[in-house]
Each structure stands twice: as structure tokens, then as C-alpha cells.
Amino acid sequence: MHSKYNDLFDTLVKSYYKGDFEETLSNIMVCHEISPQETFKIITSLCGVSLEFDNNYIYNLKKAITNYTVNKKLIEKLDSCSLNCRKDGEEKYKCQLSCPFDAIMYDKDNKATFINYDQCIGCGLCVDSCKEGKILDKVDFIPIADLIKNNEVVIAAVAPAIMGQFGENVSLDQLRAALIKVGFSDMIEVAFTADMITIKEAVEFNNHVNGPDDLMITSCCCPMWVGMLKRVYKELVPDLSPSISPMIGAGRVIKKLNPDAKVVFIGPCIAKKAEAKDPDIAGDIDFVLTFQELDSIFKALEINPSELKGIPTRDYASRGGRLYARTGGVSIAVGEAVEELYPKKAKLFKAVKAEGVKECKDILNKALNGEIKANFIEGMGCIGGCVGGPKSLIPKEQGKVYVDNLAFNSPIKVATHSSTMDDVLKKIGITSLKDFEDEKKTAIFHRKF
Known part of the structure; x- marks a missing residue:
């Protein structure tokens, strides 16, 4: 979410919780300074859906929120x-200039830039x-809030990089309390499923590396890193570990234990939104919020984690x-497990590790x-790793x-x-660490690239 729309998002969140969403929406549309079509496009984006503006826009938007689709x-x-x-x-x-994948083109006829979705990784x-x-x-x-209002089981799965983002002395226990106050059923650390992926990666290292000339590229964590490999460096994909990210692992494990649960990943990265929608893993994570979005939600609902x-x-x-949050953390964790x-x-x-698009x-x-x-390559698309993500709240x-x-x-x-x-x-x-060598038993942590 662009910072320009913070106030509008604040208004939408408050109105959805208060129950006067329709009236608020109508007032926003009546008072718009730009075209109704563009105003509505901004609103639908802030509500997580895609709709065209028409005379029945309020009903259509509420229906789209309730019947949220990817x-x-x-x-x-x-x-x-x-x-x-x-x-x-x-x-x-x-x-x-900002796009690492040259996915934004210029249309000379229409004199406008546009996004080439075949090249965009989100x-x-x-x-x-x-x-x-x-x-x-x-x-x-807003679709998450709709589930919360309907008493669905909604679990917040927080990225390891969350520590310190919401205050110097804010503990994980206080963040858990804050998220439950928002309406989430509970909070879990994605670092927990990172531990499971660590063991899986150690097994993959054992499979991939049998001599000094062998190579393994870890697929952990970063969708930008994986996107580079899949789209630009396809020749190296056979050396890429066939493991899911800890985020996807969190969704799969939670849903295995409770099939009715909805899982919301919260992290510093917009690219995770795109990863959650990849066709081969879609549905494992239901929604993704960034730290900046969560901060806006806390402020809109007047929740201060440091006071809880x-x-x-x-x-x-x-x-x-927990070290997965920063550059070199995956290498440390997997090295210890090996x-x-x-x-x-x-x-x-x-x-060897790389951080930032250029280094990667x-x-x-x-x-x-x-x-x-x-023989083990770790890549993070952001300098510093996930703690350097574009939607982090602190340096x-x-x-x-x-x-x-x-x-x-x-x-x-x-x-x-x-x-x-x-x-x-x-x-x-x-039932044992040896089971991690059995592909059938560890299918839950497996991904084909």
C-alpha cells in the first residue's frame, strides 16, 4: 500500500469494524476529487479485490469482499x-528503473507505461x-476482517523479521495479544516452520552434494530470488532445492492440523503476496499483509502493542x-543441521550468500x-535480507x-x-528425523520448480 493512501485505508478499516462501511463508501465516492472510476479502483485495491465501477458499486464491492477470490x-x-x-x-x-525484471514497458502509441504480467513477479x-x-x-x-466478523478461525503467521518492528521493547507475547485484539484466533512464528524447512534443506544438501564440484541453491525464503532463477537463470533450476518457503510451510502445517483455519502471513515483503498466489502453491496461505499494513491496522483500531x-x-x-530474517541466517541454520x-x-x-538484486x-x-x-548458495532479494524488506518499519x-x-x-x-x-x-x-529422507512423508514440504 502506498503511503499516500494511509488515511483512506484508515477510514475504510474503521468503518468496516463500526458497521457503517456502506455509508462511508458512499461519502468517499461523492467527495472524490478524481474520476469515480479511478477513485473506485483505489478503494477496491485497498479492499483486496478487483472490480469495475458501475451504479451498483456498493453491493458489488461488499459481495466481492465476502466472496474473496485470488x-x-x-x-x-x-x-x-x-x-x-x-x-x-x-x-x-x-x-x-525500479523493476528488476524489466516488466514495465512503454507504449509509444498510447504514450503510457504498462505492466507486462508475463514478466512481473509481483x-x-x-x-x-x-x-x-x-x-x-x-x-x-478487509476480506480478513470479514472472516473475523463471521467468527472464522484466522491464524496470523508472523515472519521472523517482525522483532523490533513495532517498538524497541515490544515482545512476541505483546504482538500476539495485539493480533488477538484485532480479532485473529492466534499468532504463530513462521520461524517454527523455518526449523522444519532447515531439516529438509539439510537432507537436500546431503542429496545434492557428494563432492567438491557439486552445488545446491537454497529455495528458502525469498520469492525474488526464486523468481530470478525460474525466469532468468533456468539452467540452474536443477540445482535449486525443491523445498517450499517457511511461509508456505506455516500454511500447510496449520491447515493439516486444522483444515478449517485461514492463514494470514505478515511480513516485510510485497513479493510474498505474489508467492502466495503461485499456481502450484495457491491456497496454502490465504492472505498476506505487510508490516506497514499491520501498523496502519493497529493505528486505525487504536491498538498499541507496547501497552498490552x-x-x-x-x-x-x-x-x-529466527535467523532466517537476515542475510546469512539460512546458511547458519542449515549448516548447523548438516x-x-x-x-x-x-x-x-x-x-556463500548474496543480498540485493545486483549481488544475486x-x-x-x-x-x-x-x-x-x-556448494551452498543463499540469496536474498533485499539488502540485509528480510529485515531490509521494502515494507519494514525500521532500518x-x-x-x-x-x-x-x-x-x-x-x-x-x-x-x-x-x-x-x-x-x-x-x-x-x-515420527523421526530419518523420516525427512522419505519423500512421501515430507511431501508437505516439497515443491516442484
């Missing part, structure tokens, strides 16, 4: 773009690049799972040319400090040491 077009561009953001001497506009970098707010990403909260008592839970995520599960292979484990492309080019002096340097403090103070140090994880794994049919 949007194929996560990022949309308004027609009223003035194209006044190109500097002298530059061939491209700001939105074009990273959302263009949303922040447009200072006029002419590029929109869908905000899924907190709802405690015992520690169940490990140091390694050392524990395959001590002989641990001698071979040599990791550089390292993949080296891998293509056989110039890489490592990446601060985010890393908070994540490291939480991680290194975790009672559970290595993924394989969690008794809670043992209990959950048994409920989904995995």
Missing part, C-alpha cells in the same frame, strides 16, 4: 499517470518508486529459524560460469540487531532440538 493481478497501474518522473538524459521512467518495488501513488498493490485486510500485557507461550522456535545430521558431509559444507545476479552468473567457490541495521538478540537468546539453539516440533511433526506423520 487476484491474478496483484500490482495495478492507474490510467492517470502523468509520466513526469523521468529525469533529463534518462531513457526510462522511475517505475521502469515484487512491488515499483509501488514505492511511484511518488504519485499511481501503482497499487492489493491490501487483503502480552499473552505468553513457551518458546518453540530455534535460534536458526553438522548434526550428516557430520561427514559437514566437512564439505561451504556457503552476480552470484548466479558466477554459478553459471562455474566460478563459484562454494535494516536495527532490524538485524533485534532479530539477532531474539535468536541468540533462544533456549532452543538448533532446529532438531525442539520438543514442540517433534510433537507437531508426529501429528503430520513424521
Whole structure:
């Protein structure tokens, strides 16, 4: 969500909770300063749906919210773009320059830029690049609020990068209390399923690397990294680990335990919205909110996590799972798991990491040319990793400090040491670490690229 629309989103959220959504919507449309079509397009984007404006717009919007369906077009561009953001001497506009996949084209006939959805991976970098707010990403909260009002089971699955985002001294217990106050049934740390993926990645390393010239590229975490591999570096896909991300793992595990639950991932990344809609994994995560969107929701509902008592839970995520939030964290976690599960292979484990689009492309080019002096490659599309995500609330340097403090103070140090994880794994049919070598038993963590 572009910061330009914070006040409008605040108004929509408050009205949906108060029950005067129709009246509020009508007032907004009557008082619009731009065309009704464009105003309605902004509103529908803030409500997480896609609709054309007509005379029955209130009924159609309420129906679309209640009958929420996956949007194929996560990022949309308004027609009223003035194209006044190109500097002298530059061939491209700001939105074009921001796109790592060259998915924003210029139509000479219509004298307008447009999004080529065949090339767009939904990273959302263009949303922040447009200072006029002419590029929109869908905000899924109103459909979530509709489920909450209807007493559905809605679980918030928070990214490991959440620590410190909502206040220096705000604990996970206070965040849990805040989310339950919003109306969520409960909150879980995605770091917990990151621990499960860590073990899966250690098994994949054992399968992929048998000598100094073998290579494994981790598929964990970052949809921009995976998008680069799938679209630009296809020759390297055979070396890509066939594992889901911790986010998708959270959705699958929760739904295995409670098929009626709806799962909302909350993180610093617009690209996660696109990942949740990938055809082969669609439905595992029902909705995605960013930290900035959650901050707007807290403010609209006058919820201050720092003032809440907190709802405690015992520690169940490990140091390694929590370190997934920052560059190098995946390598640390998987390296420790390899050392524990395959001590002989641990001698071979040599990791290299890349952060930011430029570094990721550089390292993949080296891998293509056989110039890489490592056998485990970790890539993060944002500098700093997830703590540097475009929808973070604090600088990446601060985010890393908070994540490291939480991680290194975790009672559970290595993924394989969690008794809670043992209990959950048994409920989904995995009764031992050896079972992770059985593809049928670990199908829940598997993805084909």
C-alpha cells in the first residue's frame, strides 16, 4: 500500500469494524476529487479485490469482499499517470528503473507505461518508486476482517523479521495479544516452520552434494530470488532445492492440523503476496499483509502493542529459524543441521550468500560460469535480507540487531532440538528425523520448480 493512501485505508478499516462501511463508501465516492472510476479502483485495491465501477458499486464491492477470490493481478497501474518522473538524459521512467525484471514497458502509441504480467513477479518495488501513488498493490485486510466478523478461525503467521518492528521493547507475547485484539484466533512464528524447512534443506544438501564440484541453491525464503532463477537463470533450476518457503510451510502445517483455519502471513515483503498466489502453491496461505499494513491496522483500531500485557507461550522456535530474517541466517541454520545430521558431509559444507538484486545476479552468473567457490548458495532479494524488506518499519541495521538478540537468546539453539516440533511433526506423520529422507512423508514440504 502506498503511503499516500494511509488515511483512506484508515477510514475504510474503521468503518468496516463500526458497521457503517456502506455509508462511508458512499461519502468517499461523492467527495472524490478524481474520476469515480479511478477513485473506485483505489478503494477496491485497498479492499483486496478487483472490480469495475458501475451504479451498483456498493453491493458489488461488499459481495466481492465476502466472496474473496485470488487476484491474478496483484500490482495495478492507474490510467492517470502523468509520466513526469523521468529525469533529463534518462531513457526510462522511475517505475521502469525500479523493476528488476524489466516488466514495465512503454507504449509509444498510447504514450503510457504498462505492466507486462508475463514478466512481473509481483515484487512491488515499483509501488514505492511511484511518488504519485499511481501503482497499487492489493491490501487483503478487509476480506480478513470479514472472516473475523463471521467468527472464522484466522491464524496470523508472523515472519521472523517482525522483532523490533513495532517498538524497541515490544515482545512476541505483546504482538500476539495485539493480533488477538484485532480479532485473529492466534499468532504463530513462521520461524517454527523455518526449523522444519532447515531439516529438509539439510537432507537436500546431503542429496545434492557428494563432492567438491557439486552445488545446491537454497529455495528458502525469498520469492525474488526464486523468481530470478525460474525466469532468468533456468539452467540452474536443477540445482535449486525443491523445498517450499517457511511461509508456505506455516500454511500447510496449520491447515493439516486444522483444515478449517485461514492463514494470514505478515511480513516485510510485497513479493510474498505474489508467492502466495503461485499456481502450484495457491491456497496454502490465504492472505498476506505487510508490516506497514499491520501498523496502519493497529493505528486505525487504536491498538498499541507496547501497552498490552502480552499473552505468553513457551518458546518453540530455534535460534536458526529466527535467523532466517537476515542475510546469512539460512546458511547458519542449515549448516548447523548438516553438522548434526550428516557430520561427514559437514566437512564439505561451504556457503556463500548474496543480498540485493545486483549481488544475486552476480552470484548466479558466477554459478553459471562455474566460478563459484562454494556448494551452498543463499540469496536474498533485499539488502540485509528480510529485515531490509521494502515494507519494514525500521532500518535494516536495527532490524538485524533485534532479530539477532531474539535468536541468540533462544533456549532452543538448533532446529532438531525442539520438543514442540517433534510433537507437531508426529501429528503430520513424521515420527523421526530419518523420516525427512522419505519423500512421501515430507511431501508437505516439497515443491516442484
